[in-house]
Amino acid sequence: MERLASQNVGRQPQTLADKVWASHVVHRAEGEPDLLYIDLHLVHEVTSPQAFDGLRLAGRPVRRPDLTVATMDHNTPTIGLDLPLADPVSAKQIETLAANCAEFGVTLYPMGHANQGIVHVIGPEQGLTQPGMTIVCGDSHTSTHGAFGALAFGIGTSEVEHVLATQTLPQGRAANMAVTIDGDLPAGVTAKDVILALIGRIGTGGGVGHVIEYRGSTIRSLSMEGRMTICNMSIEAGARAGMVAPDDKTFAWLEGRPRAPKGADWDAALDHWRGLATDEGAVFDKEVTVDATTLRPHVSWGTNPSQVVAIDDDVPDPDRIADAGQAESARRALTYMGLRAGTPMRDIPVDTVFIGSCTNSRIEDLRAAAAVVDGRHVSAGMRAMVVPGSMRVKADAEAEGLDRIFTAAGFEWRAAGCSMCLGMNPDQLAPQERCASTSNRNFEGRQGRGGRTHLVSPAVAAATAVAGHFATPEDIR
Amino acid sequence: MEPVRTIAGTAVPLRRADVDTDQIIPSEWLKRVERTGFGQGLFAEWRADPDFVLNQPRHRGATVLVTGPNFGTGSSREHAVWALQDYGFSAVVSPSFADIFRTNCTKAGLLPVQVDAGVAEALLAAIEADPAVVVTIDVEARTLLAAAAGVSTTFPLDDFTRWRFLEGLDDIGLSLRNEAEIVAYEAVRPAWMPTAS
Numbered sequence: 001m002e003r004l005a006s007q008n009v010g011r012q013p014q015t016l017a018d019k020v021w022a023s024h025v026v027h028r029a030e031g032e033p034d035l036l037y038i039d040l041h042l043v044h045e046v047t048s049p050q051a052f053d054g055l056r057l058a059g060r061p062v063r064r065p066d067l068t069v070a071t072m073d074h075n076t077p078t079i080g081l082d083l084p085l086a087d088p089v090s091a092k093q094i095e096t097l098a099a100n101c102a103e104f105g106v107t108l109y110p111m112g113h114a115n116q117g118i119v120h121v122i123g124p125e126q127g128l129t130q131p132g133m134t135i136v137c138g139d140s141h142t143s144t145h146g147a148f149g150a151l152a153f154g155i156g157t158s159e160v161e162h163v164l165a166t167q168t169l170p171q172g173r174a175a176n177m178a179v180t181i182d183g184d185l186p187a188g189v190t191a192k193d194v195i196l197a198l199i200g201r202i203g204t205g206g207g208v209g210h211v212i213e214y215r216g217s218t219i220r221s222l223s224m225e226g227r228m229t230i231c232n233m234s235i236e237a238g239a240r241a242g243m244v245a246p247d248d249k250t251f252a253w254l255e256g257r258p259r260a261p262k263g264a265d266w267d268a269a270l271d272h273w274r275g276l277a278t279d280e281g282a283v284f285d286k287e288v289t290v291d292a293t294t295l296r297p298h299v300s301w302g303t304n305p306s307q308v309v310a311i312d313d314d315v316p317d318p319d320r321i322a323d324a325g326q327a328e329s330a331r332r333a334l335t336y337m338g339l340r341a342g343t344p345m346r347d348i349p350v351d352t353v354f355i356g357s358c359t360n361s362r363i364e365d366l367r368a369a370a371a372v373v374d375g376r377h378v379s380a381g382m383r384a385m386v387v388p389g390s391m392r393v394k395a396d397a398e399a400e401g402l403d404r405i406f407t408a409a410g411f412e413w414r415a416a417g418c419s420m421c422l423g424m425n426p427d428q429l430a431p432q433e434r435c436a437s438t439s440n441r442n443f444e445g446r447q448g449r450g451g452r453t454h455l456v457s458p459a460v461a462a463a464t465a466v467a468g469h470f471a472t473p474e475d476i477r
Numbered sequence: 478m479e480p481v482r483t484i485a486g487t488a489v490p491l492r493r494a495d496v497d498t499d500q501i502i503p504s505e506w507l508k509r510v511e512r513t514g515f516g517q518g519l520f521a522e523w524r525a526d527p528d529f530v531l532n533q534p535r536h537r538g539a540t541v542l543v544t545g546p547n548f549g550t551g552s553s554r555e556h557a558v559w560a561l562q563d564y565g566f567s568a569v570v571s572p573s574f575a576d577i578f579r580t581n582c583t584k585a586g587l588l589p590v591q592v593d594a595g596v597a598e599a600l601l602a603a604i605e606a607d608p609a610v611v612v613t614i615d616v617e618a619r620t621l622l623a624a625a626a627g628v629s630t631t632f633p634l635d636d637f638t639r640w641r642f643l644e645g646l647d648d649i650g651l652s653l654r655n656e657a658e659i660v661a662y663e664a665v666r667p668a669w670m671p672t673a674s
Contacts, residue, residue, distance in 0.1 A: 026662045027655040032637050035655055037662050039670060047554065049510035058649070066672040075508060089508040096510050107673040128671050140553040140577060154577055156555035157512075158584035158648070166652045168659060172635065204495055205547040208576055238550060240576050265669035272667070304495050304550070325494045325545060332493075422552075424504045443499040443551060445522050 013279035015176045016245050017211040020151040020276070024134045026168055033170040039133040041163045042119045043070035043106065045097040046424070047138030051161035052100040064167045065105040069128060072097060073118045075424040076111045078387050078414035086426060104164075117390020117416040120144040120358040124228065125392055127257025131246035131273040136163055141358045141440065142241075143234040147227035148254070149246035149276050151211070154235060174240045175285040177210035181218040183293035188472050190368070191226030192360060192438070192457035194218065195233040196298035198290060200308040207239025210286060213278060214244050218292040224253040225364035232359045233440050236305040245277040297472050299345050300442045300455040302333035307442070309345060311460065311470055317341035336444055337452050338432060345470050348454075352435040353384040353465040354447070355411075355458055357421035360438035361389030365458040366397050370405045372462035372473045378410035379468030385412040385427070387419040411465070423448045436464040478586035480645035484567045485613040486540035489530055490604040496544060497551035498578060502560040504552075515556055516563030535608040543570045543600045543612075549578025558585045568614050570621065572597045583638050584648060590614060590621055590632045600626050616642050 014022070027035040041064075048070070055062070062068060075090040077083075085091035094111065101108035109115040115122060120141050123129040131149035136142060138160040145152035155169070163169055181194060199206070212234050219227065227244045234242025244250075251270060254260045261269040296310035307330065309316065318330035318341065334341065339348070355361070355369050366388065378384045386406050388394035394416055397403055403413045420427040421439035429435055429451025438461050442453040456464065463471040506518035523529045530536060542561065548571040549557060558581045561569065568588040582589040592600075603626030604610050610625045616639060622629050634642075641648065 027658045031635075033635075035652055035658075037659070037666075039666075046507050050512040053510075053512070060649070066674040069673045087508070093508050093510055128673070130671060133670070138553060140551065154553035156553055156558070156577060156581035156584060158555060158581065162584075162649050162652065165649045166659065167663075168652055168655075170637075170648065170652060204550050205573060205575070208547070208573065235551075235577075238547065238575060259671040259673075261669040261671075268667065269669050304497065329494055422499075422504050424507065441497075441499070441551060443497045445503055446499055449503075449522065 013282040015278045015282045015284065016149060016213055016243055016276055017151060017174070017176055017241070020132055020134065023132070033172045035168050036134055036171050038136050038163050038167055038169055039067060040123070040128055040135045041068045042123055042135065042137035042142070043068060043160070044074055044119050044137070044139065045072050045093045046074045047157050048100065048160055049093065049096045050157050051164055052104065054161040055104070055164055060165045062104040062106060062164045065107070067167060068106045068164070070097060070101050070106050071109040071116055071119050071122055072111050074418045074422065076417045077425050078417050078419050078427060081112050081415055090425070114391050117392065118358045118361065118418055120232065121361060121389030121393065124148065125257070125390055127254055127260035130254065130260070130269070131250060132276050136169065140235045141232050143239070144228050144232040144358055146231040146234065146241050146243040147224060148250055149243060149273070151241055151243065153241045174211045175209050177207060177212045177239070177286040177288070178284040179212050179214050179288045179290065180216040181214065181290040181292050182216040183218060183291055184221070185218060185292050185295065188297055188459060188474055189295045190457040190459060191222055191229040193295055193298045194290070194292065195230045196300065196305070196308045196455060197295055199233065199237045199305050200298070202237055202288060203306045204236060204304050205238045207234060207237040210239050211241045211243060212237070212239045214242060219244055220247065223364055224249060225362045228362065229359055233305065236440055246273050297457060297460050299460065299470050301337065301339060301345070302330060303336055303442055303444050305440065305442060305455060307333055308455070311345050311472060313345060315339045315341050315343045315345065346475070347469060349434070349469050350436045350464050351383060351433045352429060353382065353461050354387070354420045354435055354437040354439065355385070355461050356387030356389065356419050357439035358389065358418070359440040360458050361387060361393065363393050363396050365438065366393070366402050369458040369462040370402045372459055373409040373411070373466060374405050376409055376466045376476070378465045382410070382465055382468060384410060384465040385414055385420070387414045387427070388416050390416045420447050422446060436461050436470065478645050481567065481586055481588055481616055481642045483613070483615055484540060484588060485611060487536070487538065487608060487610065488541035488543050488600070488604050488612045489536045489539045490601045491530055491542060491544040492601050494545035495547045495550055498549055498554050498557040499551055501549070501557035502554060507554060507556055512559060513563060515560035516565070519560040519564045540565060540567045541570060541612045541614070542566050543597060543604060545597070546572040546594065548574050550575040553577045555581040555585060558582050558587050562587050570597065570600060570612070583641070586642070588614065588616065588642065592621060592630055592632055596628055596630050599628050
């Protein structure tokens, strides 16, 4: 826009994150955090009940129900949707969200609705997620929406209440971190492998205090789904948010979606969006570069997402880790995971494969997995399930026949939700059950008490289901 | 939140790095719709081990948790903070905190005390050797003192957050003082931006 362009004359070059931040400052004062306007607040059943209670206690309304969207995803079942919930505590939480949305006038996509799904899948899908916006949700994987050039971050329940009441949030400035990834990805290496490799390198605290901007030719070549996978796991590197500058791929993905601007509004939006990219000469506080051409498919071996290796490698030896604290963490992790140092990753037998979660449950993820299992069958005794990220992803996949490919191969085909990513619904691991999972966290007990989670891409998950041990699609060809 | 000016008490030494919020409060506990009663679920899985530090009678009644770096990583669940408070902790001392956890602490009134790795190590060692070591934290002065551990240090806490701790101020009320500016901002937001309705 002309006005924006003229404002930029003589100004210091800015990053994408700085631009989005600056355009949302409602109030700025010396010695105080900036008060930022929030364009979209996504709400789910787990982190909102106490926030709505707080509003009731203070007699406050939801300031902008029109900028607030709720869905049920974390503890909803993925089978038997027409039956009462088996767990009365979960049922109460689901009912509480429905009652709160009705009382406060918030749009809700409840269980069984055609638009229901994982909150970070439905935002983009509905076109609610757009470049240059500020987006929050009481969920750390809100960073997903940064793939569109939005500043999107997870918040706690007190902040959920704050945004419901004021549509603003006080925020201390974040530093800027550039992660530049260049080069063509080798065959079989996906966005998931890129982000796992990065976290392996910078650690789970590597991004603390920073907004990461992912840049470079590899990021430009990735689909929007791939960019979402990468931004999604920014929080696993400790970052406050992850972002990708919007480009023609972003705009093409958004155009025509239900909540995307139309007609003259689309042109106005596009003008604004095209000015968001980081200016030439903008300075980052921290920079990391990754050579994509050297990457391999990755598998986690431990109990945090930085404990990863290439699938061709062995389980690492804690005695060879220099940092004493990290070595001790590795020892604890190997005990919990039931693994021995030096075991080739491909030799580890796997009990269960989970394809789903806000990291890898979009149509492209399901296509990648289906291509691997098409005409094959899961290994004897293997439990394998696919949980689409949303009811729309599920419908799209069924229209393409992906459900039939999966079920013919021995996978269970489920309804949408967070499911086994965090085991709040009945989809859980048993103690010591070993799972190749396309989700984002391999923390102790994350997928069920005593369960052993290995983070992988959809392609590796699918190949592993067929092989019965960690494998790439190449291995089973 | 309640005003917090000084915290003085014994401490629990949790010698672990990268403690994630799934460990602090497992997801099973997140199904509840109340804000209280999470203390029972604090470190629920680790407490199944009778030797776990929280189960040791010598650390009973402690009000400060001292831990390794990157505490509170992972999920945004504020329930982790509520669980620590409900159990009886008023402050967590660590070389570093995950961002969302740290923010949740400052909203709910649990004091995050960031100290150098060497200070954390000195505190851990001293408390492991003698559970009676008293840690005194002064919010106004931004200092942590543990004479028996030979520790006297300052910690970072921005003026605004310190003021909120000292006065026990409601963040929403503070933001609503800027109502006129919020209204003015809303008046110039582009009409093409998405709405749910």
